Amino acid sequence: MHIAFLLPEYPHEKLPKSAGIGTSTKNLLKALVDKGLKITVFTYFQDVQEVFQDGDITIHKIKLRKYPVLTWKLNEGIINKYINKIIKKDKIDVIEVVDWTGISANMNFQIPQVMRLHGSDTFFCHLEEREIKQANFNREQKAFQKANKIIAVSEFVAEKTNSLFASNKEVTVIPNGIYMNDFKPNTTKKVDGTILYFGTLIRKKGILELAYIFNELIQKNSNCQLLLVGNDAKDAKEQRSTWKIFQEKLSAEALKKVNYLGVVDYNRMKELINEASVCVFPSLAESFGMVTIEAMALEKPFVNTDYPWAKEIVEDGETGFLVNPKSHTEFAEKINLLLTDKELASNMAKKGRAAAIKRFDITKIAAQNIAVYNSLVGAKL
Structure with missing residues (x-):
């Protein structure tokens, strides 16, 4: 055929x-x-x-x-x-x-x-x-x-x-x-306290909500850092760099703990996911979250949006956390819980990978x- x-x-x-x-x-x-x-x-x-x-x-x-x-x-x-x-x-x-x-x-x-x-x-x-x-x-x-x-x-x-x-x-x-054999977890590469967002820096992916979320998180946990990876899009509303707008919304303390790498190749991206402690996906508009199943396959704990498409992928509290990205305090609290409760994070990550193998191979x-x-x-x- x-x-x-x-x-x-x-x-x-x-x-x-x-x-x-x-x-x-x-x-x-x-x-x-x-x-x-x-x-x-x-x-x-x-x-x-x-x-x-x-x-x-x-x-x-x-x-x-x-x-x-x-x-x-x-x-x-x-x-x-x-x-x-x-x-x-x-x-x-x-x-x-x-x-x-x-x-x-x-x-x-x-x-x-x-x-x-x-x-x-x-x-x-x-x-x-x-x-x-x-x-x-x-x-x-x-x-x-x-x-x-x-x-x-x-x-x-x-x-x-x-x-x-x-x-x-x-x-x-x-x-x-995804090809599950291409996404093998490597827990030895984890860097404690690193929160990873990967995807286009664009308003609809909730990147601006993430700035407010990280402002909340840094007050609860000063040892964490946020890593952003992906293409910087021109904002549809303000017609300028989303990365620039993102930085303007950060507190002075939060800004010191944010690093933006831009675009990296696919293999490097998988390494960065393996190295992260927690992944975050605060998207406001999506049909299906590829980044979510990639994180699940690499056995990574994450906090995801609670919008309808995410509920088809993630079982809240079992394979990941689902939170409204506009509920900045609650979103930050869930990230901090995964950073501080290692057993919870590990169990959730293992269940996530098992679900990904079963449903998204x-x-x-x-x-x-x-x-x-x-x-x-x-x-x-």
Whole structure:
């Protein structure tokens, strides 16, 4: 079976920096290849037209053509025509598209299409109480309605998307996953008192709430330190560095105990997780928390947001703590509890890893995806 993926991003040195969609998809694609599937990736709006290999995965970079007017619409046609040519030449059976900005809304493929809900622009605007861009909404709703099958990474994003698009489409929920063999705990590397946040420095991930949380924590425990790792995003409200805004919200005492490393490679990131005492995920808007399952797999205690998507991953008080990120004092208290009660932290971390192995092993999750693709192969459109 040959499956194609139409993606805005993919983690590779020949492509621009990738975020959550790219990382989670690459994990899945590697697992599908391991199970004998042939995989092709189409990445759009790129700087050059190019085809290259990432191991057994074929990557097509589709160049963005710029025009005085109608750039998006004209590029839709170019992308659609190019993909249909490759579908025919390489005998692709099914194509998977993403919900983000509804890139496939006006495209017609000769084969069935699956849409995976990672969280559309409409979805995130709704969660963040920002104005929804009408053009994006129209495309996303149209693309959602025309997909032959829908997969969602969480129950929350499935239900919310159906509601936002005034739909009742059947959705198969399949969580993201990771290779558990790539995430092996190393308790000998722990640095006492280090609290780790990893992910994009952006308002929707609760990074500004974390500044207030750390202000509270440093008053309770002056021996701790906060380490931030990830890309610094331009803040949507203030149009400037989120890292700069974060620093301005810290107390003088807290500021002395914060270190920001910027972006590090994947292997170094796993080392930093292993070295940390506690991880923190105060996100305000999410469809699924990849960082959470990575921390669980590395047997790391953590305090997570208590928003709906997190409740699908974490059992509060058992595999991690769930706290409203805007409840700064309570969030700080839970972090301090994990820093000071070593037995509690260790037991919770072990339960977290066991849960991750059981529920988020990508080799098991790949089989669920294959079942969806199989249901469409040979289907009449």
